[in-house]
Amino acid sequence: MKDRAVTPAVQATGNDGQMIWSVVQDDLKHEFGEDTYKSWISKLECTGFNANSVNFYVPTRFIRDWVRTHYEKKILKSWQKHNSSIKKISIVINKPKKSSPISAAEPSNKSYQAVSVEEERGEFFQASLDGRYRFDTFIAGPSNEFAYAAARAVSETKKVQPGSNPLFLYGGVGLGKTHLMHAIAWHIKETNPKRKVVYISAEKFMYQFIKALRTNEMMKFKEIYRSADVLMVDDIQFICGKNSTQEEFFHTLNTLIDNNRQIVISGDRSPSDLENMEDRIKSRLGWGLVADIHNTTYELRLGILQSKVELMDIDVPKEVLEFLAYKIASNVRELEGALNKVIAHTNLTKKVITLANTQDILRDLLRSNERNITIEEVQKKVAERYNLKVSDMYSSKRSRNIARPRQIAMYLSKSLTSHSLAEIGKKFGGKDHTTVMHAVKKVEGLLKDNKEVSEEVRLLMKVMQC
Ligand code: ADP
Ligand code: MG
DSSP, X not given: OOOTTTSHHHHOOHHHHHHHHHHHHHHHHHHHOHHHHHHTGGGOEEEEEOSSEEEEEOSOHHHHHHHXXXXXXXXXXXHHHHOTTOOEEEEESSOOSSOOGGGGOHHHHHHHHHXXXXXXXXXXXXXOOOTTOOGGGOOOOTTTHXXXXXXXXXXXXXXXXXXXXXXXXXXXXXXXXXXXXXXXXXXXXXXXXXXXXXXXXXXXXXXXXXXXXXXXXXXXXXXXXHTOSEEEEEOGGGGTTOHHHHHHHHHHHHHHHHTTOEEEEEESSOGGGOTTSOHHHHHHHTSSEEEEEOOOOHHHHHHHHHHHHHHHTOOOOHHHHHHHHHHOOSOHHHHHHHHHHHHHHHHHTTOOOOHHHHHHHTHHHXXXXXXXXXXXXXXXXXXHHTTOOTHHXXXXXXXXXXXXXXXXXXXXXXXXXXXXXXXXXXXXXXXXXXXXXXXXXXXXXXXXXXXHHHHHHHHHHHHHHO
Protein backbone atom coordinates (compact mmCIF):
# COMPACT_ATOMS: atom_id res chain seq x y z
CA MET A 1 0.00 0.00 0.00
CA LYS A 2 1.21 3.49 -0.79
CA ASP A 3 2.05 5.77 2.06
CA ARG A 4 -0.06 8.81 1.44
CA ALA A 5 1.34 10.82 4.31
CA VAL A 6 4.90 10.87 2.99
CA THR A 7 4.48 12.10 -0.56
CA PRO A 8 1.01 13.48 -0.80
CA ALA A 9 1.62 15.77 -3.76
CA VAL A 10 2.81 12.98 -5.97
CA GLN A 11 -0.03 10.86 -4.76
CA ALA A 12 -2.50 13.51 -5.70
CA THR A 13 -3.54 11.84 -8.87
CA GLY A 14 -6.71 12.82 -10.64
CA ASN A 15 -8.83 10.70 -8.39
CA ASP A 16 -7.32 11.73 -5.08
CA GLY A 17 -7.30 15.32 -6.17
CA GLN A 18 -10.84 15.13 -7.31
CA MET A 19 -11.85 13.69 -3.99
CA ILE A 20 -10.03 16.41 -2.08
CA TRP A 21 -11.53 19.07 -4.31
CA SER A 22 -15.00 17.78 -3.71
CA VAL A 23 -14.45 17.72 0.05
CA VAL A 24 -12.97 21.22 -0.10
CA GLN A 25 -15.94 22.39 -2.14
CA ASP A 26 -18.20 20.94 0.49
CA ASP A 27 -16.34 22.77 3.24
CA LEU A 28 -16.60 26.03 1.35
CA LYS A 29 -20.26 25.53 0.64
CA HIS A 30 -20.87 25.15 4.33
CA GLU A 31 -18.72 28.03 5.29
CA PHE A 32 -20.03 30.56 2.79
CA GLY A 33 -23.49 29.24 2.04
CA GLU A 34 -25.09 27.90 -1.06
CA ASP A 35 -25.49 31.27 -2.80
CA THR A 36 -21.95 32.52 -2.51
CA TYR A 37 -20.75 29.09 -3.41
CA LYS A 38 -22.82 29.05 -6.55
CA SER A 39 -21.98 32.57 -7.56
CA TRP A 40 -18.24 32.26 -7.23
CA ILE A 41 -16.65 29.06 -6.08
CA SER A 42 -18.60 26.81 -8.42
CA LYS A 43 -17.07 28.73 -11.31
CA LEU A 44 -13.66 27.33 -10.48
CA GLU A 45 -12.51 24.47 -12.60
CA CYS A 46 -9.66 22.49 -11.12
CA THR A 47 -7.27 21.78 -13.96
CA GLY A 48 -4.49 19.91 -12.20
CA PHE A 49 -1.57 20.00 -9.78
CA ASN A 50 2.09 20.73 -9.53
CA ALA A 51 4.18 19.44 -6.66
CA ASN A 52 2.96 22.14 -4.33
CA SER A 53 0.17 23.99 -6.05
CA VAL A 54 -3.32 23.45 -7.34
CA ASN A 55 -4.38 25.08 -10.57
CA PHE A 56 -7.75 26.49 -11.36
CA TYR A 57 -9.34 27.99 -14.39
CA VAL A 58 -12.16 30.55 -14.33
CA PRO A 59 -13.94 32.04 -17.32
CA THR A 60 -13.54 35.75 -16.62
CA ARG A 61 -11.07 38.20 -15.17
CA PHE A 62 -13.70 39.57 -12.85
CA ILE A 63 -14.41 36.19 -11.30
CA ARG A 64 -10.71 35.53 -10.97
CA ASP A 65 -10.10 38.79 -9.12
CA TRP A 66 -13.09 38.34 -6.89
CA VAL A 67 -12.20 34.79 -5.96
CA ARG A 68 -8.60 35.80 -5.36
CA THR A 69 -9.49 38.54 -2.95
CA HIS A 70 -12.34 36.83 -1.18
CA TYR A 71 -11.86 33.09 -1.24
CA GLU A 72 -8.36 32.08 -2.26
CA LYS A 73 -6.95 31.91 1.26
CA LYS A 74 -9.85 29.81 2.46
CA ILE A 75 -9.52 27.40 -0.44
CA LEU A 76 -5.85 26.95 0.31
CA LYS A 77 -6.43 26.46 4.00
CA SER A 78 -9.13 23.93 3.42
CA TRP A 79 -7.00 22.10 0.87
CA GLN A 80 -4.05 21.96 3.25
CA LYS A 81 -6.16 20.10 5.76
CA HIS A 82 -6.12 17.19 3.35
CA ASN A 83 -2.78 17.69 1.69
CA SER A 84 -0.31 19.84 3.56
CA SER A 85 2.24 19.99 0.75
CA ILE A 86 0.02 22.30 -1.25
CA LYS A 87 1.33 25.83 -0.70
CA LYS A 88 -0.24 27.80 -3.47
CA ILE A 89 -3.44 28.21 -5.41
CA SER A 90 -3.14 29.43 -8.96
CA ILE A 91 -6.15 30.83 -10.78
CA VAL A 92 -5.92 31.60 -14.48
CA ILE A 93 -8.34 32.78 -17.12
CA ASN A 94 -6.68 30.99 -20.01
CA LYS A 95 -7.86 27.46 -20.22
CA PRO A 96 -5.01 24.96 -20.44
CA LYS A 97 -5.16 22.99 -23.68
CA LYS A 98 -4.78 19.58 -22.20
CA SER A 99 -7.05 18.88 -19.30
CA SER A 100 -6.34 16.57 -16.41
CA PRO A 101 -8.98 14.08 -15.27
CA ILE A 102 -10.37 16.68 -12.90
CA SER A 103 -11.17 19.24 -15.53
CA ALA A 104 -13.38 16.75 -17.26
CA ALA A 105 -15.84 17.07 -14.42
CA GLU A 106 -19.22 17.78 -15.95
CA PRO A 107 -20.74 20.40 -13.68
CA SER A 108 -17.94 22.93 -13.81
CA ASN A 109 -17.81 22.74 -17.59
CA LYS A 110 -21.46 23.51 -17.73
CA SER A 111 -21.26 26.50 -15.45
CA TYR A 112 -18.29 27.79 -17.40
CA GLN A 113 -20.26 27.79 -20.62
CA ALA A 114 -23.27 29.42 -19.09
CA VAL A 115 -21.32 32.28 -17.61
CA SER A 116 -19.05 32.91 -20.54
CA VAL A 117 -21.94 33.16 -22.98
CA GLU A 118 -23.60 35.71 -20.78
CA GLU A 119 -20.44 37.68 -20.39
CA GLU A 120 -19.87 37.72 -24.12
CA ARG A 121 -23.27 39.20 -24.74
CA GLY A 122 -22.58 41.65 -21.98
CA GLU A 123 -25.81 40.76 -20.30
CA PHE A 124 -26.64 40.92 -16.66
CA PHE A 125 -27.31 37.53 -15.32
CA GLN A 126 -29.58 36.63 -12.51
CA ALA A 127 -28.79 33.86 -10.13
CA SER A 128 -30.12 30.49 -11.09
CA LEU A 129 -32.68 28.75 -8.95
CA ASP A 130 -31.87 25.58 -7.07
CA GLY A 131 -34.12 22.77 -8.27
CA ARG A 132 -34.28 21.27 -4.79
CA TYR A 133 -35.61 24.37 -3.11
CA ARG A 134 -39.34 23.95 -3.58
CA PHE A 135 -42.33 24.21 -1.30
CA ASP A 136 -42.80 20.48 -1.30
CA THR A 137 -39.28 19.91 0.01
CA PHE A 138 -39.64 22.53 2.71
CA ILE A 139 -40.67 21.12 6.08
CA ALA A 140 -42.80 23.52 8.06
CA GLY A 141 -42.87 23.56 11.85
CA PRO A 142 -43.59 26.04 14.62
CA SER A 143 -40.38 27.98 14.01
CA ASN A 144 -41.00 28.74 10.36
CA GLU A 145 -44.67 28.21 9.64
CA PHE A 146 -45.54 31.87 9.54
CA ALA A 147 -42.79 32.60 7.04
CA TYR A 148 -43.80 29.52 5.09
CA ALA A 149 -47.47 30.56 4.97
CA ALA A 150 -46.53 34.09 3.95
CA ALA A 151 -44.26 32.78 1.19
CA ARG A 152 -46.98 30.50 -0.11
CA ALA A 153 -49.56 33.28 -0.03
CA VAL A 154 -47.31 35.63 -1.99
CA SER A 155 -46.58 32.98 -4.58
CA GLU A 156 -50.23 32.04 -5.00
CA THR A 157 -52.03 35.36 -5.16
CA LYS A 158 -52.44 36.78 -8.62
CA LYS A 159 -52.99 40.31 -7.39
CA VAL A 160 -50.31 41.90 -5.27
CA GLN A 161 -51.62 42.64 -1.78
CA PRO A 162 -50.24 45.90 -0.44
CA GLY A 163 -50.24 44.40 3.06
CA SER A 164 -47.74 41.78 1.93
CA ASN A 165 -45.56 44.02 -0.13
CA PRO A 166 -42.67 43.84 0.44
CA LEU A 167 -42.57 40.43 2.04
CA PHE A 168 -39.54 40.56 4.30
CA LEU A 169 -38.24 37.20 5.52
CA TYR A 170 -35.59 37.20 8.17
CA GLY A 171 -33.74 34.80 10.40
CA GLY A 172 -30.36 33.36 11.26
CA VAL A 173 -28.10 31.69 8.79
CA GLY A 174 -29.08 28.31 7.37
CA LEU A 175 -32.69 28.43 8.49
CA GLY A 176 -34.34 28.29 5.07
CA LYS A 177 -34.68 31.85 3.79
CA THR A 178 -33.12 31.16 0.42
CA HIS A 179 -35.03 27.91 0.17
CA LEU A 180 -38.31 29.76 0.64
CA MET A 181 -37.39 32.46 -1.85
CA HIS A 182 -36.50 29.94 -4.53
CA ALA A 183 -39.72 28.08 -3.76
CA ILE A 184 -41.71 31.28 -4.36
CA ALA A 185 -39.90 31.84 -7.64
CA TRP A 186 -40.41 28.26 -8.80
CA HIS A 187 -44.07 28.34 -7.94
CA ILE A 188 -44.69 31.56 -9.83
CA LYS A 189 -42.66 30.41 -12.82
CA GLU A 190 -44.69 27.23 -13.00
CA THR A 191 -48.16 28.57 -12.37
CA ASN A 192 -47.80 31.90 -14.06
CA PRO A 193 -44.90 31.80 -16.52
CA LYS A 194 -45.69 35.21 -17.94
CA ARG A 195 -44.79 36.96 -14.73
CA LYS A 196 -41.19 38.03 -14.85
CA VAL A 197 -39.44 36.87 -11.72
CA VAL A 198 -36.03 38.28 -10.95
CA TYR A 199 -34.14 36.63 -8.11
CA ILE A 200 -30.77 38.01 -7.08
CA SER A 201 -28.58 38.11 -4.02
CA ALA A 202 -27.91 41.61 -2.72
CA GLU A 203 -24.22 40.94 -3.20
CA LYS A 204 -24.71 40.27 -6.88
CA PHE A 205 -27.07 43.20 -7.20
CA MET A 206 -24.26 45.35 -5.91
CA TYR A 207 -21.71 43.83 -8.22
CA GLN A 208 -23.93 44.31 -11.23
CA PHE A 209 -24.69 47.85 -10.22
CA ILE A 210 -20.97 48.65 -10.00
CA LYS A 211 -20.35 46.93 -13.28
CA ALA A 212 -23.14 48.88 -14.93
CA LEU A 213 -21.65 52.13 -13.70
CA ARG A 214 -18.28 51.15 -15.02
CA THR A 215 -19.50 50.06 -18.43
CA ASN A 216 -22.08 52.81 -18.89
CA GLU A 217 -24.94 50.36 -18.84
CA MET A 218 -27.10 51.91 -16.18
CA MET A 219 -30.11 52.08 -18.47
CA LYS A 220 -29.94 48.41 -19.10
CA PHE A 221 -29.44 47.69 -15.43
CA LYS A 222 -32.46 49.74 -14.45
CA GLU A 223 -34.54 48.18 -17.16
CA ILE A 224 -33.84 44.65 -15.97
CA TYR A 225 -34.80 45.35 -12.41
CA ARG A 226 -37.62 47.75 -13.04
CA SER A 227 -39.35 45.50 -15.53
CA ALA A 228 -39.69 42.69 -12.99
CA ASP A 229 -43.15 41.60 -11.91
CA VAL A 230 -41.61 39.97 -8.90
CA LEU A 231 -38.26 41.11 -7.57
CA MET A 232 -36.56 38.98 -4.97
CA VAL A 233 -33.40 40.17 -3.26
CA ASP A 234 -31.67 37.72 -0.96
CA ASP A 235 -29.42 38.64 1.98
CA ILE A 236 -30.11 42.34 1.96
CA GLN A 237 -27.65 42.86 4.81
CA PHE A 238 -24.91 42.72 2.19
CA ILE A 239 -25.66 46.23 1.06
CA CYS A 240 -25.58 47.69 4.55
CA GLY A 241 -23.00 50.44 4.47
CA LYS A 242 -22.90 50.46 0.66
CA ASN A 243 -24.42 53.85 0.09
CA SER A 244 -24.72 54.19 -3.65
CA THR A 245 -26.00 50.64 -4.04
CA GLN A 246 -28.57 51.34 -1.35
CA GLU A 247 -29.68 54.44 -3.16
CA GLU A 248 -30.21 52.55 -6.39
CA PHE A 249 -31.94 49.73 -4.57
CA PHE A 250 -34.27 52.17 -2.88
CA HIS A 251 -35.32 53.70 -6.20
CA THR A 252 -35.89 50.28 -7.68
CA LEU A 253 -37.95 49.32 -4.66
CA ASN A 254 -40.11 52.44 -4.86
CA THR A 255 -40.67 52.18 -8.57
CA LEU A 256 -41.76 48.57 -8.32
CA ILE A 257 -43.99 49.04 -5.32
CA ASP A 258 -45.64 52.05 -6.93
CA ASN A 259 -46.31 49.91 -9.98
CA ASN A 260 -47.84 47.22 -7.85
CA ARG A 261 -45.12 44.66 -8.37
CA GLN A 262 -44.28 42.12 -5.73
CA ILE A 263 -41.06 42.47 -3.76
CA VAL A 264 -39.58 39.73 -1.60
CA ILE A 265 -36.53 40.46 0.51
CA SER A 266 -34.56 38.34 2.92
CA GLY A 267 -32.15 39.40 5.60
CA ASP A 268 -30.37 38.08 8.64
CA ARG A 269 -32.24 40.47 10.93
CA SER A 270 -35.41 42.55 11.00
CA PRO A 271 -35.57 45.72 8.87
CA SER A 272 -35.29 47.98 11.87
CA ASP A 273 -32.19 46.16 13.10
CA LEU A 274 -30.24 46.54 9.88
CA GLU A 275 -27.21 48.63 10.70
CA ASN A 276 -25.79 51.17 8.29
CA MET A 277 -28.95 51.15 6.29
CA GLU A 278 -30.72 54.39 5.62
CA ASP A 279 -33.78 54.93 7.78
CA ARG A 280 -36.11 55.54 4.86
CA ILE A 281 -35.11 52.17 3.38
CA LYS A 282 -35.55 50.38 6.67
CA SER A 283 -38.96 51.88 7.04
CA ARG A 284 -39.94 51.00 3.49
CA LEU A 285 -38.76 47.42 3.98
CA GLY A 286 -40.98 47.10 7.03
CA TRP A 287 -44.10 48.39 5.32
CA GLY A 288 -45.49 45.10 4.16
CA LEU A 289 -45.33 41.74 5.82
CA VAL A 290 -42.35 40.96 8.02
CA ALA A 291 -41.97 37.27 8.88
CA ASP A 292 -39.20 35.86 10.98
CA ILE A 293 -37.85 32.34 11.04
CA HIS A 294 -36.84 31.16 14.48
CA ASN A 295 -34.39 28.51 15.47
CA THR A 296 -35.55 25.01 14.70
CA THR A 297 -37.06 22.60 17.19
CA TYR A 298 -35.90 19.03 17.62
CA GLU A 299 -39.00 17.68 15.88
CA LEU A 300 -38.49 19.92 12.88
CA ARG A 301 -34.87 18.92 12.55
CA LEU A 302 -35.81 15.26 12.69
CA GLY A 303 -38.54 15.83 10.10
CA ILE A 304 -36.08 17.56 7.78
CA LEU A 305 -33.57 14.72 8.09
CA GLN A 306 -36.23 12.12 7.46
CA SER A 307 -37.42 13.89 4.36
CA LYS A 308 -33.84 14.27 3.06
CA VAL A 309 -33.00 10.58 3.39
CA GLU A 310 -36.30 9.68 1.80
CA LEU A 311 -35.53 11.94 -1.13
CA MET A 312 -32.07 10.45 -1.49
CA ASP A 313 -33.51 6.99 -1.02
CA ILE A 314 -30.83 6.03 1.48
CA ASP A 315 -31.30 3.83 4.51
CA VAL A 316 -30.12 5.65 7.60
CA PRO A 317 -30.96 4.14 11.00
CA LYS A 318 -33.50 6.12 12.97
CA GLU A 319 -31.16 6.42 15.94
CA VAL A 320 -28.61 8.14 13.74
CA LEU A 321 -31.16 10.68 12.56
CA GLU A 322 -32.33 11.24 16.13
CA PHE A 323 -28.78 11.68 17.27
CA LEU A 324 -28.05 14.26 14.58
CA ALA A 325 -31.25 16.13 15.34
CA TYR A 326 -30.35 16.19 19.05
CA LYS A 327 -26.82 17.27 18.55
CA ILE A 328 -26.84 19.72 15.67
CA ALA A 329 -29.23 22.39 16.69
CA SER A 330 -27.43 25.38 15.21
CA ASN A 331 -28.86 25.48 11.71
CA VAL A 332 -30.31 23.32 8.99
CA ARG A 333 -27.40 23.82 6.65
CA GLU A 334 -25.03 22.32 9.21
CA LEU A 335 -27.48 19.56 9.92
CA GLU A 336 -27.70 18.65 6.24
CA GLY A 337 -23.95 18.97 5.91
CA ALA A 338 -23.45 16.54 8.77
CA LEU A 339 -25.84 14.03 7.24
CA ASN A 340 -24.15 14.33 3.85
CA LYS A 341 -20.75 13.93 5.41
CA VAL A 342 -21.78 10.73 7.15
CA ILE A 343 -23.28 9.37 3.96
CA ALA A 344 -20.24 10.33 1.86
CA HIS A 345 -17.74 8.91 4.34
CA THR A 346 -19.46 5.60 4.84
CA ASN A 347 -19.88 5.38 1.10
CA LEU A 348 -16.20 5.96 0.41
CA THR A 349 -15.05 3.57 3.09
CA LYS A 350 -17.78 1.08 2.22
CA LYS A 351 -19.03 0.98 5.79
CA VAL A 352 -22.61 0.80 6.97
CA ILE A 353 -24.02 3.82 8.71
CA THR A 354 -24.19 3.25 12.45
CA LEU A 355 -24.38 5.52 15.44
CA ALA A 356 -20.78 4.73 16.34
CA ASN A 357 -19.54 5.58 12.82
CA THR A 358 -21.54 8.75 12.86
CA GLN A 359 -20.07 9.91 16.15
CA ASP A 360 -16.64 9.13 14.88
CA ILE A 361 -17.01 10.92 11.55
CA LEU A 362 -18.53 14.00 13.13
CA ARG A 363 -16.29 14.23 16.16
CA ASP A 364 -14.99 17.74 15.47
CA LEU A 365 -18.28 19.13 14.34
CA LEU A 366 -20.06 17.75 17.38
CA ARG A 367 -17.57 19.29 19.72
CA SER A 368 -18.28 22.73 18.38
CA ASN A 369 -22.01 22.15 18.65
CA GLU A 370 -21.89 21.01 22.25
CA ARG A 371 -24.36 23.14 24.18
CA ASN A 372 -23.07 24.26 27.50
CA ILE A 373 -25.82 22.93 29.67
CA THR A 374 -25.50 23.88 33.31
CA ILE A 375 -26.48 21.90 36.38
CA GLU A 376 -28.82 24.74 37.36
CA GLU A 377 -30.56 24.43 34.04
CA VAL A 378 -31.01 20.70 34.53
CA GLN A 379 -32.42 21.24 38.02
CA LYS A 380 -34.83 23.86 36.76
CA LYS A 381 -36.13 21.76 33.87
CA VAL A 382 -36.53 18.65 35.98
CA ALA A 383 -38.33 20.58 38.70
CA GLU A 384 -40.66 22.07 36.11
CA ARG A 385 -41.38 18.69 34.63
CA TYR A 386 -42.35 17.18 37.99
CA ASN A 387 -44.06 20.24 39.39
CA LEU A 388 -41.51 20.66 42.13
CA LYS A 389 -39.71 23.66 43.50
CA VAL A 390 -36.11 24.07 42.37
CA SER A 391 -35.16 24.05 46.05
CA ASP A 392 -36.43 20.48 46.28
CA MET A 393 -33.45 19.58 44.15
CA TYR A 394 -31.00 20.55 46.87
CA SER A 395 -33.06 19.41 49.81
CA SER A 396 -32.61 16.13 51.63
CA LYS A 397 -36.27 15.19 51.49
CA ARG A 398 -36.57 11.51 50.88
CA SER A 399 -40.17 11.15 49.80
CA ARG A 400 -40.17 9.33 46.52
CA ASN A 401 -41.94 11.99 44.49
CA ILE A 402 -38.98 14.25 45.23
CA ALA A 403 -36.13 11.76 45.54
CA ARG A 404 -36.72 10.16 42.14
CA PRO A 405 -36.73 13.40 40.12
CA ARG A 406 -33.66 14.49 42.06
CA GLN A 407 -31.88 11.31 41.05
CA ILE A 408 -32.92 11.90 37.46
CA ALA A 409 -31.56 15.43 37.65
CA MET A 410 -28.25 14.10 38.96
CA TYR A 411 -28.13 11.55 36.20
CA LEU A 412 -28.82 14.22 33.57
CA SER A 413 -26.21 16.50 35.10
CA LYS A 414 -23.68 13.71 34.77
CA SER A 415 -24.69 12.91 31.19
CA LEU A 416 -25.10 16.40 29.83
CA THR A 417 -22.41 18.41 31.59
CA SER A 418 -18.73 17.74 32.11
CA HIS A 419 -18.88 18.21 35.89
CA SER A 420 -17.46 15.60 38.23
CA LEU A 421 -19.61 13.60 40.65
CA ALA A 422 -18.28 15.70 43.51
CA GLU A 423 -19.12 18.98 41.78
CA ILE A 424 -22.60 17.74 40.99
CA GLY A 425 -23.12 16.63 44.60
CA LYS A 426 -22.14 20.07 45.79
CA LYS A 427 -24.75 21.74 43.59
CA PHE A 428 -27.39 19.39 44.92
CA GLY A 429 -27.20 20.77 48.42
CA GLY A 430 -23.72 19.57 49.34
CA LYS A 431 -24.23 15.87 48.83
CA ASP A 432 -21.46 13.35 48.72
CA HIS A 433 -20.10 12.08 45.41
CA THR A 434 -21.22 8.56 46.33
CA THR A 435 -24.80 9.81 46.56
CA VAL A 436 -24.53 11.10 43.02
CA MET A 437 -22.95 7.88 41.83
CA HIS A 438 -25.74 5.92 43.46
CA ALA A 439 -28.33 8.11 41.72
CA VAL A 440 -26.64 7.68 38.34
CA LYS A 441 -26.53 3.89 38.74
CA LYS A 442 -30.12 3.81 39.92
CA VAL A 443 -31.38 5.77 36.91
CA GLU A 444 -29.28 3.72 34.52
CA GLY A 445 -30.98 0.62 35.91
CA LEU A 446 -34.42 2.21 35.52
CA LEU A 447 -33.65 3.17 31.94
CA LYS A 448 -33.32 -0.50 31.17
CA ASP A 449 -36.33 -1.86 33.07
CA ASN A 450 -38.77 0.96 33.49
CA LYS A 451 -40.41 2.22 30.36
CA GLU A 452 -42.05 5.17 32.02
CA VAL A 453 -38.82 6.50 33.50
CA SER A 454 -36.87 5.92 30.30
CA GLU A 455 -39.48 7.86 28.32
CA GLU A 456 -39.32 10.69 30.87
CA VAL A 457 -35.54 10.86 30.71
CA ARG A 458 -35.57 10.78 26.93
CA LEU A 459 -38.03 13.63 26.88
CA LEU A 460 -36.03 15.69 29.36
CA MET A 461 -32.89 15.15 27.31
CA LYS A 462 -34.72 16.38 24.26
CA VAL A 463 -36.00 19.46 26.04
CA MET A 464 -32.54 20.33 27.22
CA GLN A 465 -30.67 19.72 24.03
CA CYS A 466 -32.90 21.86 21.85
P1 ADP B 1 -30.60 30.64 4.65
O1 ADP B 1 -30.83 31.23 3.30
O2 ADP B 1 -31.63 31.05 5.67
O3 ADP B 1 -29.23 30.86 5.16
P2 ADP B 1 -31.03 28.17 3.25
O4 ADP B 1 -32.35 28.44 2.65
O5 ADP B 1 -29.84 28.24 2.35
O6 ADP B 1 -30.78 29.07 4.53
O7 ADP B 1 -31.09 26.75 3.95
C1 ADP B 1 -29.94 25.97 4.24
C2 ADP B 1 -30.21 24.53 3.90
O8 ADP B 1 -31.16 23.99 4.79
C3 ADP B 1 -30.78 24.36 2.50
O9 ADP B 1 -30.22 23.23 1.91
C4 ADP B 1 -32.27 24.17 2.74
O10 ADP B 1 -32.84 23.34 1.76
C5 ADP B 1 -32.29 23.51 4.09
N1 ADP B 1 -33.48 23.86 4.87
C6 ADP B 1 -33.64 24.91 5.71
N2 ADP B 1 -34.85 24.90 6.29
C7 ADP B 1 -35.49 23.83 5.78
C8 ADP B 1 -36.79 23.27 5.98
N3 ADP B 1 -37.66 23.83 6.83
N4 ADP B 1 -37.10 22.16 5.29
C9 ADP B 1 -36.22 21.58 4.46
N5 ADP B 1 -34.98 22.04 4.23
C10 ADP B 1 -34.61 23.15 4.88
MG1 MG C 1 -29.53 32.29 2.10
